[in-house]
Amino acid sequence: MLKVKKIAIDTEPENTVFLSKHCTSYRAEEFRALKKIEIHSQDQTVKNNILATLLIADDPSLVAPDELALGEQAFRRLALPEGSIVSIAQAQPPTSLDAVRRKITGEVMTADEIDAIIEDIANYRYSPMEIAAYLIASASFTTTEEVLATTKAMAKTGTQLSWESPIIVDKHCIGGVPGNRTSMIVTPIVAAHGLQMPKTSSRSITSPSGTADTMEVLANVSLSIDQMRNIVQKESACLVWGGRVNLSPADDVLITVERPLAIDTREQMVASILSKKLAAGSTHIVLDIPVGPTAKVRTQNDAVRLRKLMEYVSSEIGLVINTVFTDGSQPVGRGIGPVLEARDVMAVLRNMPDAPADLKARSLLLAGHVLDFDPALRGGAGRARAQELLDSGEALAAMERIIDAQGRTNETICPGNLTSEVVAPRNGQVTAMNCFRMARIARLAGAPMDKGAGLDLFKKVGDRVAKGEPLYRIHSCFSSDFQFAKAMAFEDAGISIDAIEVQESIST
Amino acid sequence: MLKVKKIAIDTEPENTVFLSKHCTSYRAEEFRALKKIEIHSQDQTVKNNILATLLIADDPSLVAPDELALGEQAFRRLALPEGSIVSIAQAQPPTSLDAVRRKITGEVMTADEIDAIIEDIANYRYSPMEIAAYLIASASFTTTEEVLATTKAMAKTGTQLSWESPIIVDKHCIGGVPGNRTSMIVTPIVAAHGLQMPKTSSRSITSPSGTADTMEVLANVSLSIDQMRNIVQKESACLVWGGRVNLSPADDVLITVERPLAIDTREQMVASILSKKLAAGSTHIVLDIPVGPTAKVRTQNDAVRLRKLMEYVSSEIGLVINTVFTDGSQPVGRGIGPVLEARDVMAVLRNMPDAPADLKARSLLLAGHVLDFDPALRGGAGRARAQELLDSGEALAAMERIIDAQGRTNETICPGNLTSEVVAPRNGQVTAMNCFRMARIARLAGAPMDKGAGLDLFKKVGDRVAKGEPLYRIHSCFSSDFQFAKAMAFEDAGISIDAIEVQESIST
CATH class of the missing domain: 3.40.1030.10 (Nucleoside phosphorylase/phosphoribosyltransferase catalytic domain)
Known part of the structure; x- marks a missing residue:
């Protein structure tokens, strides 16, 4: 029996609680640090049992021997006042993990098993290592029926909107x-x-x-x-x-x-999007699949396989889908x-x-x-x-x-006022842009946390450039971000510039 | 730049640190709770950089805006005095994870890749979800060459003993x-x-x-x-x-x-034991493989496959091994x-x-x-x-x-003095014992944490028993453990008693 105490520790999205090393009701050594425990209210009319990650503390100002100290998320989700009496127990692994273990050995999961797994995951009953086990076991092979069942299960766990219009x-x-x-x-x-x-x-x-x-x-x-x-x-x-x-x-x-x-x-992407x-x-959905050597889908073959799976699952769940392949070779x-x-x-x-x-x-x-x-x-x-x-x-x-x-934003937010221009190292033509690299540079510059941070492009693939001509401008709001982004762009700006082909350069 | 502070929080075996929500040197929202960070000493001559799991706190008595509070394990491993100046950064995932990702997609790992993975794991550079990814990807298939490389890599990461005698x-x-x-x-x-x-x-x-x-x-x-x-x-x-x-x-x-x-x-077991x-x-090693329906190895076929792999890896690393199959049908x-x-x-x-x-x-x-x-x-x-x-x-x-x-133990430790006898529900013969079930009952009784807790068996498979005759005695040291163990034994004691065959009962 422990008294609930709130402490100002933030572990979003997970629940975290602290038990005293000198706990009077439980032997702390029976519990393993960073493992999950179940917290039960002693008030039988209350149903707010939660799972939380446990830490063991030896500091009476943090947690006394007769207390259980709850971090902000755990306190909010347990929803009991401070001083309430609770009991704890080592969390039992969710029973749906048995199906994950069978999946690891190569079996196919049933729709009911997938329902139980997804519901447990949505309710924070899986630890990160258990989620990883589920994802990796599924990554090695997943049948189209499993993708379909996963899509339906994921759609069921949250809010489900309905509209009057027959076409949404x-x-x-x-x-x-x-x-x-x-x-x-x-x-x-x-x-x-x-x-x-x-x-x-x-x-x-x-x-x-x-x-x-x-x-x-x-x-x-x-x-x-x-x-x-x-x-x-x-x-x-x-x-x-x-x-x-x-x-x-x-x-x-x-x-x-x-x-x-x-x-x-591909399977997880389909289930995620369609659910x-x-x-x-x-x-009715139009699905845009950009294809390019540095985009998420890198070959036409991969794009077609993704489209097929999207179309199969969509038709089974009653969605009309139109897939469009677009150019993913540059921003x-x-x-x-x-x-x-x-x-x-x-x-x-x-x-x-x-x-x-x-x-x-x-x-x-x-x-x-x-x-x-x-x-x-x-x-x-x-x-x-x-x-x-x-x-x-x-x-x-x-x-x-x-x-x-x-609700219109009142203030006008401007691009970050720390700027630096990345210039062409030689005369030539822009022959390729690395979407992945340029995204990383923009993130280092502070995007999306700082709304004004990012890159402003002056050239695209096919454009001719002279040595020293600006390719893009980096915008940052904070000096440290600015330095990181500049350093990364200096190392490799993500833009390939090749000498213009001989024949063409003669003709100009 | 943050000042090191020690706090009495125990998260064995992991390192845990606390950052203030109002940190003056870093924006706390850039760091995700329960993710790993790297801690670097500002003293360039010190090489004690460690990885730790981060929590965000909003309590100045726990961690001030200019401090980084280290749990016991992190403080011990960083090995710097309180007040030392450190910087932090989001931990970069270990580069050896690239090989794990390729393994997930079905590739075979090289010995060098396995060396790097095992070294990173031994040095706490993998999170539990990353370890799970490695283990599950390996569980779906592992070549004998990978098992061999894993065995060698695991043997290299710790203490390596050598002896003068040619036969150990x-x-x-x-x-x-x-x-x-x-x-x-x-x-x-x-x-x-x-x-x-x-x-x-x-x-x-x-x-x-x-x-x-x-x-x-x-x-x-x-x-x-x-x-x-x-x-x-x-x-x-x-x-x-x-x-x-x-x-x-x-x-x-x-x-x-x-x-x-x-x-x-099987593959992980071989690498673990032989490393x-x-x-x-x-x-020179004698390996005992008990085979039984409730033991770890359940069929003769599984036992033979385990033996073959043990023999292959042993011979490659220069160990002489003799495998013995024993009866694993009862304690x-x-x-x-x-x-x-x-x-x-x-x-x-x-x-x-x-x-x-x-x-x-x-x-x-x-x-x-x-x-x-x-x-x-x-x-x-x-x-x-x-x-x-x-x-x-x-x-x-x-x-x-x-x-x-x-060093002889001074005191004699006695069996737990809370005892209860589990008795035969009918006349008959003991036909099977469930190793797994009886182990769980003994653990619930308090073993091995309480040295005197456990089960004392009076009957084995083949023994005749009369209704009400004791099958085994439960020993516990603590009342709550005792109640749990008794309840589990009452539900299913783990011993099958069948009526003695008709012909035999006539002859007696």
């Missing part, structure tokens, strides 16, 4: 190409046309910006489900952060292990980082003459495919309709209404 | 059968003969007792390498705890993940738990008439195989020589000398 469209990009902010142009075009597009986006995980990060430069993106519903009712669309809506809590947990281990399997679309109530637009990308997006919507042509063309292509889902439009007429809505300013007006409805 | 014998049991304490009888027999046997044993991990736990009832087992050397020099043998000698630090880390995930592959024998300087001896097992061992060495016959027979068999390694003995004469050394009391005298040399 969405557009998703699998990522890997910096600056590719087409969602912020496609969504207002579709809204201006009148199809419903309740767009939820993620914040960046490993990239210099996610759509939610860039949209946040212009408007509030952290909306409740009710607020989101009202806006979609009035404006046909929204551009909000999906994390607040909690569409796939299991995916949010899985990603905490996938990211540090850099596991990114969120299913939970969001989407019916899209000029800006990389929230503020610089938002600038590009607004330039396209405002039909400004210097708006990035590649961002505009790609947005119109994708918007056209989304509009083609409208049964009222003649087949293939979507692209022209998208162009019309952009040229007329109707898409811009829709964007302004969405921004106002979500 | 050892005897190892892969485990899974409670009460199987043959090492404590084989070792003094071999010592009495004069072969050198510097026996290092483990403490229990999942069983009710390891050889080191049982030997500790009689003598000190935590000896330094020098002490061990002196004893072997004088007495030809010792029986010490291998953990103190640090023979395979990578294995000690791996086991912290293997155990909770219950991964126990320790190689590091211990053994040249060996009468006692399960340190004190009760030590009683059985001494009864055999003292040639007492009530000494457990199965423990004696098995010890003589294994000792005979060990003695057969002696070139001076006629081939196959080992068994008779072992019997002679036991019968004559020479083995007992050797054991008493080893106990005295290591």
